[in-house]
Amino acid sequence: MIQHTLDELKRQAALKAVDYVQDGMVIGLGTGSTAKHMILALGERIRRGLKIRGVPTSQETADLARSQGIALIESDNTWTLDLAIDGADQVDPQLCLIKGGGGALLKEKIVAAAARQLIIVVDHTKRVPMLGNSFPLPIEVVPFGWGNTAKQLEAIEGKAVLREREGRPFRTEAGHFILDLHVGSITDPADLEIRLNQVPGVVETGLFVGRTSLLIVGTPEGVVLQTAPQRS
Numbered sequence: 001m002i003q004h005t006l007d008e009l010k011r012q013a014a015l016k017a018v019d020y021v022q023d024g025m026v027i028g029l030g031t032g033s034t035a036k037h038m039i040l041a042l043g044e045r046i047r048r049g050l051k052i053r054g055v056p057t058s059q060e061t062a063d064l065a066r067s068q069g070i071a072l073i074e075s076d077n078t079w080t081l082d083l084a085i086d087g088a089d090q091v092d093p094q095l096c097l098i099k100g101g102g103g104a105l106l107k108e109k110i111v112a113a114a115a116r117q118l119i120i121v122v123d124h125t126k127r128v129p130m131l132g133n134s135f136p137l138p139i140e141v142v143p144f145g146w147g148n149t150a151k152q153l154e155a156i157e158g159k160a161v162l163r164e165r166e167g168r169p170f171r172t173e174a175g176h177f178i179l180d181l182h183v184g185s186i187t188d189p190a191d192l193e194i195r196l197n198q199v200p201g202v203v204e205t206g207l208f209v210g211r212t213s214l215l216i217v218g219t220p221e222g223v224v225l226q227t228a229p230q231r232s
C-alpha cells in the first residue's frame, strides 16, 4: 500500500478543488498549508491560459498568489466572489468549521461571506464528529482589555489562552490578539458563535457555520466529496 503524507493528501484534495475554477472567475484565496497547494495548482493552470482574479486572505497568500501570476484585487471596495477555496482546522458532519489556526480567520470569514460558494479542502484527520476538544477555538479580540474579554469568554465556556509567538502576544494582520478558547464538544456551533460574538472586545470567532458549500477531503483511499446538508 502506498503511504501518503498528510501534506500529499492535502495536495490531492486541493487539486480537485481547483477543477471547480473556471475562466473569468473571481476567487477568494484562503490561507495555510492546504491553501498553498491550491494556489500552486492555480498557478499551473494560469500558465496554461486560465484567466482569473483573486482576493487574498493574508499577506502570505497575496505574496504566493502574485508569484504564481494570479491577478489580485486588493481594493477594499465591494467585490463579489464566484468561489472561495480555503482549508480548515476541524470539520464536523454538518460542514461547520473551526478555522484560524494560522490567525487568518477574520479576512477568511469576510471572504467566505462574500463568496457564492465556499469549497473547504482538508486531509481526513480534520474530520471530527463534533467541533472542539482536540483543537481550541481561535477568537480574534482587540488588545484593549483583552484579559477582561478572556474572562467573559470563559464565563460562557472553556479556558481562554492568549496566543503567543516568541514570548510576545501573536498579532493578527489587523493588529488584534488571538485567544484560543479550549472547550469540550461544541454541541451547537451556531448558538456558541452568536454568544461569543456578543462579548465586547470580540472581533470575530473561528467558527464557520452554514458557510461551506462543498467539502473536499484527501484520504489514503482517494479524494472524497461531501456537499452541504440542505437547510430548512
Ligand SMILES: O=C[C@H](O)[C@H](O)[C@H](O)COP(=O)(O)O
Pocket (backbone or CB within 6 Å): 030, 031, 032, 033, 034, 035, 086, 087, 088, 089, 099, 100, 101, 102, 103, 104, 105, 108
Ligand atoms: O488561519 C488559518 C486558516 O484558518 C487555515 O485555513 C487553517 O488553519 C488550516 O490550515 P492548514 O491548511 O495549514 O492546516
